[in-house]
Amino acid sequence: MTGEQCSLFESGHRACGGCAAALAARTILDAAGRDTIVVSATGCMEVFSTPYPETAWNVPWIHSLFENNSAVASGISAALKKQGRKEKVIAIGGDGASFDIGMLCLSGAFERGHDFVYICYDNEAYMNTGIQRSGATPYDASTTTSPAGKCSTGNPRPKKDLPAILAAHGAPYVATATVAYLPDLKKKIRKALDTEGPCYVQVHAPCCTGWGFESEKTIAIARLAVETGLFVSYEMENGQVTRVKKVVRKPVEEYLKEQRRFRHLFRPQRNDAEIAKIQAIADRNAEKFAIDIVLKK
Amino acid sequence: MMEIMEGSHAVANAVRMCRPQVIAAYPITPQTHIVEALAEMVADCRLDAEYITVESEFSALSACLGASAAGSRVYSATTSQGLALMFEVCFNTAGLRLPVVMSIVNRALGAPLSIWNDQQDSIALRDSGWLQFYAEDNQEATDLHYVAYRVAEDRRVLLPAFVCFDGYILSHTYEPVEMLTEEQVDRYLPKYRPVHRLDSADPISIGLFASPDYYTEFRYQIDQAVKGSMQVIREAGRQFGEMFGRDYASPVEEYRMDDADCAIVAMGSICGTAKDAIDEMRKEGRKAGLLRIRTFRPFPAEEVRKALSGVSSVAVLDKNISLGSKGAVALEVRDALYGSGVPVLDYIIALGGRDVAKKDIKSVVDMAAAGKGDLFYGLREEVLR
Numbered sequence: 136m137t138g139e140q141c142s143l144f145e146s147g148h149r150a151c152g153g154c155a156a157a158l159a160a161r162t163i164l165d166a167a168g169r170d171t172i173v174v175s176a177t178g179c180m181e182v183f184s185t186p187y188p189e190t191a192w193n194v195p196w197i198h199s200l201f202e203n204n205s206a207v208a209s210g211i212s213a214a215l216k217k218q219g220r221k222e223k224v225i226a227i228g229g230d231g232a233s234f235d236i237g238m239l240c241l242s243g244a245f246e247r248g249h250d251f252v253y254i255c256y257d258n259e260a261y262m263n264t265g266i267q268r269s270g271a272t273p274y275d276a277s278t279t280t281s282p283a284g285k286c287s288t289g290n291p292r293p294k295k296d297l298p299a300i301l302a303a304h305g306a307p308y309v310a311t312a313t314v315a316y317l318p319d320l321k322k323k324i325r326k327a328l329d330t331e332g333p334c335y336v337q338v339h340a341p342c343c344t345g346w347g348f349e350s351e352k353t354i355a356i357a358r359l360a361v362e363t364g365l366f367v368s369y370e371m372e373n374g375q376v377t378r379v380k381k382v383v384r385k386p387v388e389e390y391l392k393e394q395r396r397f398r399h400l401f402r403p404q405r406n407d408a409e410i411a412k413i414q415a416i417a418d419r420n421a422e423k424f425a426i427d428i429v430l431k432k
Numbered sequence: 433m434m435e436i437m438e439g440s441h442a443v444a445n446a447v448r449m450c451r452p453q454v455i456a457a458y459p460i461t462p463q464t465h466i467v468e469a470l471a472e473m474v475a476d477c478r479l480d481a482e483y484i485t486v487e488s489e490f491s492a493l494s495a496c497l498g499a500s501a502a503g504s505r506v507y508s509a510t511t512s513q514g515l516a517l518m519f520e521v522c523f524n525t526a527g528l529r530l531p532v533v534m535s536i537v538n539r540a541l542g543a544p545l546s547i548w549n550d551q552q553d554s555i556a557l558r559d560s561g562w563l564q565f566y567a568e569d570n571q572e573a574t575d576l577h578y579v580a581y582r583v584a585e586d587r588r589v590l591l592p593a594f595v596c597f598d599g600y601i602l603s604h605t606y607e608p609v610e611m612l613t614e615e616q617v618d619r620y621l622p623k624y625r626p627v628h629r630l631d632s633a634d635p636i637s638i639g640l641f642a643s644p645d646y647y648t649e650f651r652y653q654i655d656q657a658v659k660g661s662m663q664v665i666r667e668a669g670r671q672f673g674e675m676f677g678r679d680y681a682s683p684v685e686e687y688r689m690d691d692a693d694c695a696i697v698a699m700g701s702i703c704g705t706a707k708d709a710i711d712e713m714r715k716e717g718r719k720a721g722l723l724r725i726r727t728f729r730p731f732p733a734e735e736v737r738k739a740l741s742g743v744s745s746v747a748v749l750d751k752n753i754s755l756g757s758k759g760a761v762a763l764e765v766r767d768a769l770y771g772s773g774v775p776v777l778d779y780i781i782a783l784g785g786r787d788v789a790k791k792d793i794k795s796v797v798d799m800a801a802a803g804k805g806d807l808f809y810g811l812r813e814e815v816l817r
Contacts (some may be wrong), residue, residue, distance in 0.1 A: 170632045174498065187646050190637035195630035197501050198639035199494065199524050206491035210454060210498030210506070211630065213482035217453040217504060222632050240494065243487030 153350025176228030230271035283399035347395020440465030503629030526561025548785020683727030692721025777805025
């Protein structure tokens, strides 16, 4: 690629083949443009993009710690305001940084109303340390700290609803998006950046290494998450859901059976009771967000 | 102009004149009077700063780190548990070479919970790469803030700095303090011009991860910068003296050390009591002196060696304890005097706000003369039974 086509997030970084987080990073910067300061939390994206002395970031970028990217972003936003500068501030973290360890800083920054965008690339576990469960890990997913076994069907808890928590802070714009639909992701990033105040975008980012699927299937898996209703792509403005991606729903089984983290639900024998529980989660999502397209006979 | 002021208010006034652009702080006793005073100044437009009321000390320093990386002069203040909560950010700030200045209103660390003074909190961060200054009185607590910004922001240094002063004993005490004028401070402390900053006109990446091939060299360079800051401290301290009459060129202060037989070594407000006790002992014909450490990081080993080489005993008053070992000041002094044959005895004293009187200082000197030391001074008898 040449000239204007050149990405602000360079290739040649060290992400796994098929990494959705890398795709998300490139898309986010495509949407945000040059006048953006990025604050990364410790995690996969930070590590694969900045092994000293290399960096993949062609925008000003800082990494401090695992759990403080939104507090660091608060300070940057305040400094820019005082200096009369117009750059946008984006804090990026994985689900561990956002849902769990960085929750205090994230809540504080949203409550104080700093002008910045927080983006969580959600790959549903601590991937950088070797696939341990987080507050974003879905029900029944087998991880290295919630392994399926003789008396366990994997992660015992459903995913934390972080978008709702941040909307409850009074965030003017909260959205979920996915690498399955990049133009939609771009539009949401742009909208978040153009909205004053703290905005949140949660990007569903399948991890072939952690979830256990072939690297060429990243987009297909991401699509299935939407098509089964296990991941809902929506926008909330001032606490109200304003836009939802509707689908002709497929059974959750189609999504689950493609991934090693749910293999225990099918082998050595099928666990219909557990698959039904996951189907019920999708059904509740479908009802709550009214995602079902009803086909005319 | 000399004014009678509470220590916290004198410090807040000094900070105002340093013109920080971003302040982030979280309330904790006994630091609160400083951050309340600064909030009032911002509310009354006497200080043109962004004041971030963070949800924790961890975020206070993280926000300062971000604002500093974006090119603003920043300020925070904390103590004790608050500083402990900042532990991770402290190491990170120094590693990223960001010249944050923070007041530490020294207080004990729990458990058990104590809101009173000792110096355990800042001492626990001695390995973090922050410069550490300890004030004896409120005049010095005030002045050291100007000096700290000058040194921290010097492009030969680029390191964060603690200005430490004793909780309550100084922070809540009214003393006469000579405040500089804004014009004087502006002449001494130039406008902050960052060497590097986050800027889309010239994008840089800050805070990359280092493999074993590079990590050691980063740590070496930080260590060199901390050690090298001593020269900059001398220059900044000397210039302060030339401009305003109070000289901070030396990282130590020698009090009646010329012919001293027993030297007390200490940091902070306890040195005022020690000086009075020494004056009385001198009248009684006892040759005691004081070596006060003002700059603990970098540690002035050369000055300590020079000052103590002729004495027959050294009594270190440590308001901290590295549990299972000794007080931190004694360990440094012993290291500085290694091979000299001068005995260094350690006295863990004044922990958690326990008062120290002149008689206690005299008693320590007696014990040192008798070769009795390396102990907790003045323990309640029931724990010894």
